[in-house]
Amino acid sequence: MKAVVMAGGEGSRLRPLTIRRPKPMVPIAGKPVMEHILNLLKRHGITEVVVTVQYLASSIEDYFGNGSQFGMRITYSRENDPLGTAGSVKNAEDQLTEPFLVISGDALTDYDLTSVIQYHNEKKSLATLLLAHVHNPLEYGVIITNEDGHITQFLEKPSWGEVFSDTINTGIYVLDPKIFAYFEKDKPFDFSQELFPMMLKQGDPIYGYVASKGYWCDVGNLSEYMRANADALQGKVDIDIPAKNIGGNIWCEEGVEIASDAQLYGPIYLAHECKVKPGAIIHGPSTIGHYSIIDERSQVDRSIVWNNSYIGERAELRGAIVGSTTSVKSRAVMFEGSVIGDNSSIQDGAIVQPNVKIWPDKEIEAGAVINTSIIWGSQGRRSLFSRHGVTGLVNIDITPEFATRLGAAYGAVLPRGSVVCLNRDENRTSRMIKRGINAGLPSAGVDVHDINQVPLPVARYMIRNTEAVGGIHVRVSPYDPRVVDIKLFDQNGLDINKTVERKIENLFFREDYRRVYLDEIGAIEVLSNEEVTGLYLKGFHKVVNYNVVRPRKFQIVVDYAHSSTLQLLPKIFDKLGCEVIVLNTNADDASTGPVDEEGRSMQRLAAVTSALNMDMGIRIDAGGERIWIVDDRGRVLDGMKMLAVMASLNLRAHPGGTVAVPVTAPSALQHIAKRYDGYVQHTKVLSHALMTAASREGVVMVGDGRGGFVFPALQPAFDGMLAIAKLLELLATYETRLSEVVDDLPAYYMSTTEVTCPWEHKGKVMRILSEQYRERRAKPIDGIKIDLGSEWVLVLPDADNPLFHVVAESVSSEQAQALAEKYARVVTGLQQ
Numbered sequence: 001m002k003a004v005v006m007a008g009g010e011g012s013r014l015r016p017l018t019i020r021r022p023k024p025m026v027p028i029a030g031k032p033v034m035e036h037i038l039n040l041l042k043r044h045g046i047t048e049v050v051v052t053v054q055y056l057a058s059s060i061e062d063y064f065g066n067g068s069q070f071g072m073r074i075t076y077s078r079e080n081d082p083l084g085t086a087g088s089v090k091n092a093e094d095q096l097t098e099p100f101l102v103i104s105g106d107a108l109t110d111y112d113l114t115s116v117i118q119y120h121n122e123k124k125s126l127a128t129l130l131l132a133h134v135h136n137p138l139e140y141g142v143i144i145t146n147e148d149g150h151i152t153q154f155l156e157k158p159s160w161g162e163v164f165s166d167t168i169n170t171g172i173y174v175l176d177p178k179i180f181a182y183f184e185k186d187k188p189f190d191f192s193q194e195l196f197p198m199m200l201k202q203g204d205p206i207y208g209y210v211a212s213k214g215y216w217c218d219v220g221n222l223s224e225y226m227r228a229n230a231d232a233l234q235g236k237v238d239i240d241i242p243a244k245n246i247g248g249n250i251w252c253e254e255g256v257e258i259a260s261d262a263q264l265y266g267p268i269y270l271a272h273e274c275k276v277k278p279g280a281i282i283h284g285p286s287t288i289g290h291y292s293i294i295d296e297r298s299q300v301d302r303s304i305v306w307n308n309s310y311i312g313e314r315a316e317l318r319g320a321i322v323g324s325t326t327s328v329k330s331r332a333v334m335f336e337g338s339v340i341g342d343n344s345s346i347q348d349g350a351i352v353q354p355n356v357k358i359w360p361d362k363e364i365e366a367g368a369v370i371n372t373s374i375i376w377g378s379q380g381r382r383s384l385f386s387r388h389g390v391t392g393l394v395n396i397d398i399t400p401e402f403a404t405r406l407g408a409a410y411g412a413v414l415p416r417g418s419v420v421c422l423n424r425d426e427n428r429t430s431r432m433i434k435r436g437i438n439a440g441l442p443s444a445g446v447d448v449h450d451i452n453q454v455p456l457p458v459a460r461y462m463i464r465n466t467e468a469v470g471g472i473h474v475r476v477s478p479y480d481p482r483v484v485d486i487k488l489f490d491q492n493g494l495d496i497n498k499t500v501e502r503k504i505e506n507l508f509f510r511e512d513y514r515r516v517y518l519d520e521i522g523a524i525e526v527l528s529n530e531e532v533t534g535l536y537l538k539g540f541h542k543v544v545n546y547n548v549v550r551p552r553k554f555q556i557v558v559d560y561a562h563s564s565t566l567q568l569l570p571k572i573f574d575k576l577g578c579e580v581i582v583l584n585t586n587a588d589d590a591s592t593g594p595v596d597e598e599g600r601s602m603q604r605l606a607a608v609t610s611a612l613n614m615d616m617g618i619r620i621d622a623g624g625e626r627i628w629i630v631d632d633r634g635r636v637l638d639g640m641k642m643l644a645v646m647a648s649l650n651l652r653a654h655p656g657g658t659v660a661v662p663v664t665a666p667s668a669l670q671h672i673a674k675r676y677d678g679y680v681q682h683t684k685v686l687s688h689a690l691m692t693a694a695s696r697e698g699v700v701m702v703g704d705g706r707g708g709f710v711f712p713a714l715q716p717a718f719d720g721m722l723a724i725a726k727l728l729e730l731l732a733t734y735e736t737r738l739s740e741v742v743d744d745l746p747a748y749y750m751s752t753t754e755v756t757c758p759w760e761h762k763g764k765v766m767r768i769l770s771e772q773y774r775e776r777r778a779k780p781i782d783g784i785k786i787d788l789g790s791e792w793v794l795v796l797p798d799a800d801n802p803l804f805h806v807v808a809e810s811v812s813s814e815q816a817q818a819l820a821e822k823y824a825r826v827v828t829g830l831q832q
Helices: 033-043 057-064 084-090 113-123 177-182 191-202 222-233 400-412 428-443 456-464 498-510 529-543 546-552 569-576 597-611 639-653 668-675 687-693 720-733 738-743 759-772 813-830
Strands: 002-007 048-053 073-078 100-104 107-109 127-133 141-145 151-156 167-175 206-210 216-218 250-252 263-265 268-270 281-283 286-288 299-301 316-318 389-393 419-424 447-450 470-476 483-489 524-526 555-559 579-583 616-620 627-630 658-662 679-683 699-703 749-756 784-787 792-797 803-810
Touching: 002 033, 002 084, 033 057, 033 100, 033 107, 048 057, 057 073, 084 191, 100 107, 100 113, 107 167, 107 222, 113 127, 113 167, 113 206, 127 141, 127 191, 127 759, 141 206, 151 191, 151 206, 167 191, 177 191, 191 206, 216 222, 281 286, 286 299, 400 428, 400 470, 400 483, 400 498, 419 428, 419 456, 428 447, 428 470, 428 483, 456 470, 456 483, 456 529, 456 720, 483 498, 529 569, 529 720, 546 569, 546 720, 555 569, 555 597, 569 720, 579 597, 597 616, 597 627, 616 720, 627 639, 627 720, 639 658, 639 668, 639 699, 639 720, 639 738, 658 668, 658 687, 668 679, 679 687, 687 699, 720 738, 749 813, 759 784, 759 792, 759 813, 792 813, 803 813
Parallel strands: 002 048, 002 100, 048 073, 127 206, 250 268, 263 281, 268 286, 281 299, 299 316, 419 447, 419 470, 447 524, 555 579, 555 616, 658 679, 658 699
Antiparallel strands: 100 167, 107 216, 127 167, 141 151, 141 167, 389 483, 470 483, 616 627, 749 803, 784 792, 792 803
16 A cells, blocks of 8 residues: 655744744654654555655655655655645545555654554445544544444534534545545645545545554644654654663663763653763753753753754753754753744843744844744744633733734735724723734734724724724723733624634744835724714614604613713614613723622612613623613513513514524523514524624524624624614514513523533543434534433533533423533533
8 A cells, every 4th residue: 555645734833943844854753753654654564655745845855765765665746836635645646546545744643554444445435534532622623423433524623612522533544546536636625624524425435443542643833842752752652763772761872972970861862973061961851953962060851952953051941942053052041932943042141931932043142031032023822812802911911012913913814905993992901902903913014994992883884884804803801801802803894713813823823924015014094983983873873763762762771881882872862762861971991890890780770770660771881792681670681581582572573584592592582483483593602603693694683692682784793782772673663661571481491500621621521422412412503402302401612711511491490400510510520
């Protein structure tokens, strides 16, 4: 059997290590990672190999040649332009006339390839995927197979809410050449995103072989590269180490010199001709490249030093990586996660702080303290985006410098000359961060329309109805005044999708921003408040029937929560003919309070509404997106109750229409929809999924069960101001009071609880739940929903935190609570 080794990757997340070498050439335990793959193939009798190359292809071709020195026959297939995983293999179609194996040249593994090939032949499969269980499946393709091993479902790079298993695609395949008939040559095509789903849909024999033992690590980023090196030295992976173990888990190649009083604590790898001088201390797992020198009394702790480098007297490396031909001079210190590119020099006494990356050919002057990366700066975050956008503690996680880099990264994914709307809330923190972003965007050749401080629905509408191709809103978190959220929007005013998030994240962490020439720097234009709000109100007036509301003369208490909706709502209430008593109208830029104030504010609102015998009380959030309601009897309506009210009124007004709601919504909505010949469409719980649903045919309203409502007639985005107007319009149309609508709702009983779960166990829990409740599992939308007849339970992994949400509905409050607690115990037990 022949093998195809895919070696075209740039390794962008390994920069600066991969600026001058392709990813398959980064060394692990004395050899390029691709050499370990070739040795594995040879161990299983595969000696004919086709290597697909693109980025810095000559580096690979020069090192491996025709393969004769490795006892193999190697040919190369070059891509001039990226063709995707399947497209690059099709380039070599003429050499692959029999079943062949595909394996990545930049992953470290020792899987039993012979068993995979035998399994493929036994199943008479067209495609067999080697699968493995991992702790964090988010960066991989997640797979489910049936009892026979036939693949039944898979999803490429899911979010936590989409994870249905911890079984992932390792990128190792056995394929029949018949698969080439599915796609054309010289066109980009991907195995996991296009070919395999197509085969699954057509019912072709496509199987998954789950590795029962063995090691696999995608050397995809710097932390995984460090881990792969450590695992290799600790014997966790079965590879050929080209050195002699002299005891104490210390491997030495020829010519190594170790001073008699040097202290070495394995596992350590010392490549040929490297020198460890007197008094030096090395703690493993550490790797020292050939011809490198560890000078007197220096300390190397859990670090990697590449070839021809020098670690000076009393210098310290702690969890760091030093590239080739680099000097770390006397008493210099490199901390955890720091990386120095090739041919650089860190002068005496300099300090490189944690997670700082320094690009090749740089010199750090003596005594300097380097807090940010050279060239473009860096940020050592695990990931950039959360469910609320880019989020972090102000002036700790989110600093002005961070904001500038984020603006540059966002601008770099947009065409030059694009327009981005920039907006913020009233807080002085948001002003500072917004100005940082305002500097970063023009540096990438993007024009900025500064729309100042308007509610989020207005900003979204402005983007959607002007030439803007995106937008950014900066706010202090409604949940924690110490936290700032930066929300990024697409050309429709919706939250950017996962694909764009990943592009921005990759640019941000690669620190590879586009810097335009001086005559292409973007312009900044400040738009007047009247121009921005006027455009929004023009659209707003078209979708609200003021004439039906005015005769009702609603009496309302409104808590503005110090929000920017004060610019618009008084005008809207006046046009609706409402009598309004207002609370919390001071738009003080430092007035954001703790999250527990919301409960106290609703109690005050209920007391005032009831005491004054008003038609309702309304609180709108600081961004203008969500509302909370008190009815005319002084009852505070929770988010799900308000969702049921709005669904009932809207379906009554639009018989046969559809309301879109999250999978956490109660079954009472189905009964309401049936009452008006309408439909309920369930979506994922994240805001982006709900707003996307608003654009589907027949959808008249979307609600998130947390006070957020979307009315597609205006725009597919949450809008608390329009929700208020529509509520009043519908109550007036049907000449009913809010309390009467509430009393007419079908009864439902729900309970919610949380279960902590380490990140590394989340995928396993989802897989076992999916397997155990396969027969009773509802259609997969978000998390795992188990249909129990008259009751149901949803197990939903949190996207940002190490926990699960367990939501249950039953025939009584007590039974709903008992059901939620039961499955919380199940989730806890599955972590063991």
